[in-house]
Amino acid sequence: MTLNRAAICTIACDNYLPFVRVLADSLTVHDPELPFFALLITEENEISGCSAPVNLNILRVEDLSIPETDTQIGVYDRKQLSASLKPAVLKHLLRQGYATVIFLDPDMLVTASLGQVISTVAKHSLTLTPHILHPAEAASIPGLEKDLLHTGMFNAGFIGVSPTPEAILFLNWWEKRLAERCLNQPENGMHYDQRWLDHAVGFVNHLHVLRDPGVNAAYWNLVSRKIVFDGQQYLIDGSLLKCIHFSGFDPGILPQATCYLQEIDIAQFGPLSALFYQYGASLTAQGWAGRQGVAISNKALAQNSEGYFEGPLTSADIHDLGKVKTKQKGAFSRSVIMAGKFTPANALSAAGIKKRLGWSDDEPWGVWSRGMYSDMLISLPDALHDDILISFLVQGFVPKQHPLQEVEVFLNGDFVAKWVFHKTYLPAFYAIRADQKACVNGTLVVGFRMVNPASPSALGISSDKRVLGIRLQGVKVEALSRHKNDRFQLILAITLRKIYVKLSAWFRNLAH
Amino acid sequence: MPTQNSKYAAVTIVSMRYLALARVTGHSFREHNPDTDFFIVLADRPIAHAFEPADSEFRFLHVNDLALDNAASVFFRYKELELSYALTPCVIRHLLDIGYQGVMFLKQETLVLESLDTVMSHFPDSSVLLTPHLLAPIGRNNGEKWELNVLLSGVFNGGFIGFSDTAEARVFLGWWEQKTLTQCFLDVANGLHFEQRWLDFVPSFVQSYTIIRDPGVNVGHWNLLDRDLKACDGEITAMGMPCRVFRFSGYDAKAPAYLTRYNKDISMDRIGDAAAVLRKYHKMLSDASHRETSCLSYAFGYFDNGVEITDAMRKAYIDVGTSVSRFGDPFETDRPGSFYEWLNSGSSQP
Numbered sequence: 071m072t073l074n075r076a077a078i079c080t081i082a083c084d085n086y087l088p089f090v091r092v093l094a095d096s097l098t099v100h101d102p103e104l105p106f107f108a109l110l111i112t113e114e115n116e117i118s119g120c121s122a123p124v125n126l127n128i129l130r131v132e133d134l135s136i137p138e139t140d141t142q143i144g145v146y147d148r149k150q151l152s153a154s155l156k157p158a159v160l161k162h163l164l165r166q167g168y169a170t171v172i173f174l175d176p177d178m179l180v181t182a183s184l185g186q187v188i189s190t191v192a193k194h195s196l197t198l199t200p201h202i203l204h205p206a207e208a209a210s211i212p213g214l215e216k217d218l219l220h221t222g223m224f225n226a227g228f229i230g231v232s233p234t235p236e237a238i239l240f241l242n243w244w245e246k247r248l249a250e251r252c253l254n255q256p257e258n259g260m261h262y263d264q265r266w267l268d269h270a271v272g273f274v275n276h277l278h279v280l281r282d283p284g285v286n287a288a289y290w291n292l293v294s295r296k297i298v299f300d301g302q303q304y305l306i307d308g309s310l311l312k313c314i315h316f317s318g319f320d321p322g323i324l325p326q327a328t329c330y331l332q333e334i335d336i337a338q339f340g341p342l343s344a345l346f347y348q349y350g351a352s353l354t355a356q357g358w359a360g361r362q363g364v365a366i367s368n369k370a371l372a373q374n375s376e377g378y379f380e381g382p383l384t385s386a387d388i389h390d391l392g393k394v395k396t397k398q399k400g401a402f403s404r405s406v407i408m409a410g411k412f413t414p415a416n417a418l419s420a421a422g423i424k425k426r427l428g429w430s431d432d433e434p435w436g437v438w439s440r441g442m443y444s445d446m447l448i449s450l451p452d453a454l455h456d457d458i459l460i461s462f463l464v465q466g467f468v469p470k471q472h473p474l475q476e477v478e479v480f481l482n483g484d485f486v487a488k489w490v491f492h493k494t495y496l497p498a499f500y501a502i503r504a505d506q507k508a509c510v511n512g513t514l515v516v517g518f519r520m521v522n523p524a525s526p527s528a529l530g531i532s533s534d535k536r537v538l539g540i541r542l543q544g545v546k547v548e549a550l551s552r553h554k555n556d557r558f559q560l561i562l563a564i565t566l567r568k569i570y571v572k573l574s575a576w577f578r579n580l581a582h
Numbered sequence: 583m584p585t586q587n588s589k590y591a592a593v594t595i596v597s598m599r600y601l602a603l604a605r606v607t608g609h610s611f612r613e614h615n616p617d618t619d620f621f622i623v624l625a626d627r628p629i630a631h632a633f634e635p636a637d638s639e640f641r642f643l644h645v646n647d648l649a650l651d652n653a654a655s656v657f658f659r660y661k662e663l664e665l666s667y668a669l670t671p672c673v674i675r676h677l678l679d680i681g682y683q684g685v686m687f688l689k690q691e692t693l694v695l696e697s698l699d700t701v702m703s704h705f706p707d708s709s710v711l712l713t714p715h716l717l718a719p720i721g722r723n724n725g726e727k728w729e730l731n732v733l734l735s736g737v738f739n740g741g742f743i744g745f746s747d748t749a750e751a752r753v754f755l756g757w758w759e760q761k762t763l764t765q766c767f768l769d770v771a772n773g774l775h776f777e778q779r780w781l782d783f784v785p786s787f788v789q790s791y792t793i794i795r796d797p798g799v800n801v802g803h804w805n806l807l808d809r810d811l812k813a814c815d816g817e818i819t820a821m822g823m824p825c826r827v828f829r830f831s832g833y834d835a836k837a838p839a840y841l842t843r844y845n846k847d848i849s850m851d852r853i854g855d856a857a858a859v860l861r862k863y864h865k866m867l868s869d870a871s872h873r874e875t876s877c878l879s880y881a882f883g884y885f886d887n888g889v890e891i892t893d894a895m896r897k898a899y900i901d902v903g904t905s906v907s908r909f910g911d912p913f914e915t916d917r918p919g920s921f922y923e924w925l926n927s928g929s930s931q932p
Contacts, residue, residue, distance in 0.1 A: 200786035205757035208783075219773025223782050243719040247726055257771040259733035268737050269729060271785055271793060272714030279785045 075169035076188045079107040079129075079159050082176045083148035087112075088356040089176035089316075092349065094126045096180040104184070105168075108176075109134070109159050111151055134158045136245075146252060153263040154252035156229060157245035164233040164241075172197075175227035177316045178286075179349055182303060184312055187230070187285055194278035195237040196270055197230030199286040210294035211331070220256035226264040227315045228286040230278075240274050284309035288317050289327045289334050292342065299341035314345065321350030321358060415463075415542040422449040423545055428518075430536060436543035438467070440536050445480075445517035448547060450509055456549040458509055460516060461501040463545075466491025467538035471529040476521035477540055482508055483515065491540070583681060585641075588619040590684040590702055591677045594692070595666045597626035597880050602872035603690040606863070608640045609870070610694040618702070619682075623648075623673050625657075625666045627881035634871070648672050654911040656763050657882040658921075659900050661893065665882065666690065667776045668766035670740065671759040678747045678755075686711075689741030691833055693863050695818060696826040701744065701794055708792040709751035710784050711744030713800040720808060732804065734770040740778035741829050742800040750788050757787070797821040802829035803842040806856055813855040828859050835872055838864050885922055887915045895925060 078097060082090045090108050097106050109129040136158050146154060156173055163171045170192040172184070191197045201218055202208055208215045231237045244266055253260045260266075270277050283295055283306040295307045304311035318328030324346060327334040336343040350358075413421040416432035428444030429437055448460065466475030466489075473493040479486050479502060486502050504514055520539030526532040584591065592611050596604040601622075608620040623643045650656055650672060660668055670687055677685045684705030686698065704711050715732045719725060745751045762777045773779060784791050794800070797809050798820045809820040818825040832842030841848040841860060850857045884890055899912060899921060906912075909921035917923075 202786055205753060205783075205787055208757075216773050219779055219782070223786055239719075247729075251726060251730075256773070259730035265733055266729075268733055268782060269716065269719075271737055272716045273718055275795060281786075281789065 075167070076192070077105045077107060077163050077166075077168040077171050078184070079109065079163055079171060079173050080176045080178075081109040081152045081155055081159060081173075082111070083152055084110075084112040085148060086152070086176045088353050088358050090126075091356040092352045093174065093176055093178055093180065095352070100180050100183045101185070107159070107163060109155060111148070111155070129159065129162070131155070134162050150252045150254075150262060153226070154245075154248040156226070156263055157241040157248065160229065160231050161238065161241050161245070164231065164238070169232060171231050173229040174313065175315060175317075177319055178227060178313050179316065179345075180313050181345070182284075182310050182312045187280070187282075187312060190278065190280065191230030192232050194230075195232060195234040195276040196240060196274045197228075197278040197280050198224040198267060198270060199228045199280050199282075201225050201288075202291050203281050203283065204294075207291055207294045211290060211334070214290060220265075221261040222264040222266075222268050224264070224267045224270070224279075225286055225288070225315070226262070226267055227288075227317070228280075228313070229267075230280070234276065236274055236276065240270065243273070282309050282312075283307040284311045285313055286315050287311055287313070288315035289331065290317075292339050293334065297340045297342045299344075304342055304345070311342075314342075316346075316349055319346075319349065319353075321353055324350055413546065414544050418446070418545060421545070421547070423447070423547070424449075426515075430538075436463075436541060438536065438541050439518060439520065439523075439539040441520075442523060442537070442539075443517065443519050444539070445515055446545075448514040448516060450512050450514065450547075457506060458504040458514070459501055459548050460504065460514070461546045461548075463543040464489075464491075464500055465541050465543075467524060467541065468493040469526070469529060469531055471531065472522075472524045474522070475539060478519040478521060480517035480519065481514065483517070585619050587617050589682065590686065590705055591619045591621055591682040592686040592688060592698075593621040593623060593673055593677060594688050594690050595623040595625050595669050595673055596690045597662050597666060597882075598624065598629050598632060598878040599626075599662070599876055599880055600666075600690050601632060601875040601878070602867055602870040604640075605637070605870040606866045607688050607690060607692040607694070609636075610692075610866070611688065611698075612639055614694055614697045615699070615702075618686075621673075621677065623669065625662075625669055625882075629878055632875055632878055643673070643676070645669065648676050650763070652907070654913060655906060658891070658912040659896055660766060660882075661896070662880050662883065664766050664776065667740070667778075668762040670743075670777050671755045671762055674743075674745050675752070675755045675759065678745065678752070682747070684744060684746045686744045687742070688827075689829065689831070691830040692741065693828045693830065693859070693866070694826065695828060695859075696798070696824050698826060700796065701799060701826075704792045704794075705744065706746040706748065708744075708790050709746050709748040710754065710788050710791040711794055712738040712781065712784060712791060713742050713794045715739050715804045716808075717795055717797060717805070718808070722807070728804070735775040736778035736780075736782055738778070738781040738784065739800055739802070739804070739829070740776070740781055741802070741831060742827055743781070748790075750790070754784065754787050796823060796826065798823040798825045799827050800829055801825055801827065801856075802831050803845050803848055804831075806841065806848065806853060811854060811856040811859075813858040818855070818859055825859070828863070830860075830863055833860075833863070835864060835867050835876075882913075884913075885915045886913050887922075889915070889922075898925065 080090060080093060087110070090110075094106055094108070097104060105127060107127045107129050109131070111131060134155070160171050160173055170188050172188065172191060200223055202214070208218070231241065244263070247266050248263050251260055252262050254262055256265075283291070287295070287306050292306070298305040318330040320329050323329060325336045325343065326332060327336045327339070327346065336346045339346070413423065415436035416434070418425060424447040425437065426445050426447055428439055428441045430440045431437075450458065466477065468475050468491050470493055475491040477489045477491070479489060481502055481504055487500075489500050502516070508514060518540060523537045523539040525537045526534040592615070594604050594607045604622045608622060611618070612620050619641055620639070621641045621643055623645070625645050628642075628644060645653065645657070648669065656668065657665060674685045674687055684702060686702065688694070701711060714737055715735075716729065720728050745755060758777070758780050761780050765774055766776050767774050768776055801809055801811070801820050810822075811825065812819045818828075830841070832844040834840070834843055837843070838860070839850050840846060841853060841856070850860065853860070882891075899906060906921075909919065909924065912921040914920050915922040
């Protein structure tokens with residue numbers, strides 16, 4: 071049976087880990103025997119809080135045998151990097167002997183067995199799903215047609231391959247193009263990995279255009295489709311819903327279906343709206359950390375930014391993983407996904423956190439630091455026997471006139487980290503870790519020394535004379551014990567995987 | 583009505599100025615496919631003295647035969663070539679309407695060198711027949727540049743397409759027609775490339791379409807350097823297959839040293855055996871009176887008082903938007919409330 075030789079895979083940066091977990095769980099429910107591989111692009115092998123479903127196999131970039139020079143860590147942002155590695159992951163799994171491999175975006179949810187889909191994929195070199203299936207669907211959302219002309223006919227959230235020579239040739243070509251041109255430049259014919267797929271109609275003889283409304287259903291096609299719930303399963307235009315794509319999903323904006331389009335309300339999806347709420351709940355349970363923690367598209371960024379971003383970012387100046395790695399020495403890994411409760415920076419006192427020195431008045435989005443030094447007191451519960459992780463959703467004061475801000479972070483007076491902010495970075499989680507010793511007297515003091523604060527008036531931006539360093543949106547405090555067992559399992563899994571990779575490399579060498 | 587025995591039709595669209603191109607396209611098609619009716623649609627006002635007795639082998643249609651809504655408004659908004667391109671879906675639909683089971687559209691600068699039976703054998707099972715610009719990645723230096731170029735202009739070439747009379751083909755044609763009658767412009771930043779980019783939607787919207795992967799079909803400047811063209815005893819081959827359809831997109835008879843105005847890199851000395859086809863085409867054009875017909879004027883290029891319509895005027899007309907209908911026929915000048923009058927009034931109010 072083909073299912074035995076099939077595999078599903080996804081790719082995620084640290085910010086997408088909750089999505090991966092929810093996807094993995096959904097796959098376990100409907101196709102428990104299908105192996106699921108997740109290429110995780112995180113700074114460390116630390117996947118704290120991951121409840122590691124049994125079928126989750128973690129892949130690392132170094133497992134994929136791509137030359138260092140061909141990966142764009144350090145140039146691409148997280149979205150580009152994840153997208154550009156799709157061909158490498160697919161090729162890797164084909165090389166491992168799988169006869170059918172399906173890539174699913176991490177924000178997909180499996181809602182029924184993929185067995186039938188896999189049989190179809192197995193019969194063709196390449197299987198792709200169009201965004202929409204009928205001209206009337208193009209008219210259902212204003213601007214959708216033009217959007218698709220810019221972003222591509224096929225959605226790259228679903229890619230099915232089988233190991234034919236032409237599939238390998240196509241993946242090789244796609245990988246080569248993405249190594250340098252996984253860019254969002256519709257005016258030049260590029261939209262990340264996706265626009266390139268339009269060439270498949272010419273390059274791949276055995277291309278299958280999968281026109282099943284139950285596969286890769288998403289807001290761009292659901293609005294015009296007939297949705298029925300029979301008590302157990304969803305039928306989309308009469309076809310069983312097998313996987314749904316929660317593109318741009320944010321539980322915080324429900325019933326808005328996607329952050330990309332305000333006007334789409336999940337009420338339009340009839341009975342399917344319940345699934346959106348369930349998905350939101352699953353994500354939250356798996357450590358959803360807010361849309362800010364998720365790589366948002368440049369378009370959304372331009373719409374959502376309230377700070378000092380200068381519109382859409384280009385690949386060259388976007389925050390990059392490589393730099394963070396070196397610049398954040400001393401800080402705890404940013405790949406940590408918070409399971410605890412995230413407290414908005416304008417309501418910290420409710421969580422036992424006192425902003426002590428050097429803060430401006432609270433604002434709807436959070437709070438600005440004021441002056442050269444700011445600090446806060448964090449009260450800890452009694453009888454705490456574990457390390458504490460404190461995460462800050464933060465960005466520097468980095469208008470274009472003053473693009474760089476450095477901040478030194480102190481814990482109980484000891485220097486623990488240096489954070490560097492650039493105007494092109496997204497607000498992101500930065501975390502520090504306090505061991506038990508630091509926690510003994512029940513209160514932690516976290517201090518921030520602004521290395522180069524500035525005032526908007528001095529920079530000629532406004533009449534605001536405050537000297538600003540960082541803008542803090544929220545804080546999360548959590549004990550690390552909660553996930554100890556899971557983490558132990560994961561570290562074990564990763565170690566075993568590494569030994570396996572090393573051993574198989576050794577055997578390969580031996581064979582030569 | 584189809585001629586007896588002609589289940590299928592082939593068609594091209596030209597203004598009078600390009601009549602000789604249509605003659606070469608049509609004649610070369612008929613030479614190798616004698617049983618199939620060939621139509622020339624005039625996107626222009628016919629000029630009687632330009633026709634020759636030999637033209638009787640073609641069937642002529644005039645834009646007015648297409649019975650377009652707001653026809654004058656469509657003719658006004660487009661430049662000469664844009665109009666020819668914009669009419670593609672309407673013309674195909676019209677030929678299906680009058681009883682053909684399948685229609686091959688060939689853009690005006692085409693040379694047919696062999697029978698197209700293998701292509702038309704896909705009628706009527708396949709709703710749509712298409713040829714991709716590229717059948718494989720471009721291995722040459724800067725290959726990605728040309729691949730991106732194709733993504734911006736459309737993965738399928740709009741110069742050689744076929745439609746059967748099926749329900750889904752008609753749905754597609756109806757949608758495509760809506761697009762081309764209003765937005766047949768070159769504006770790649772907005773995803774537009776005349777009529778062509780909309781064809782990218784065929785695999786999404788149409789269940790039974792066929793991608794013609796014969797390297798000898800629809801050879802043009804975009805793929806010529808990758809198709810290994812050879813001439814032997816007067817036979818032209820592309821990657822070892824007979825070259826059936828050659829496209830001279832962007833060819834300028836006044837600059838015969840180049841294959842196309844779109845890519846000056848492709849000069850006669852770089853295209854090897856393809857140069858033979860180019861010379862042949864050049865000769866056929868002059869035999870078809872290209873020099874004489876290319877001097878003919880374009881009817882929709884002038885107001886009815888003889889004033890030439892410029893691009894700026896067309897743009898002004900398009901910018902007025904939907905309320906443009908209140909001007910009536912925009913070509914008419916000698917009545918109050920005309921577009922011409924508004925244009926000359928200096929008023930900025932539409």
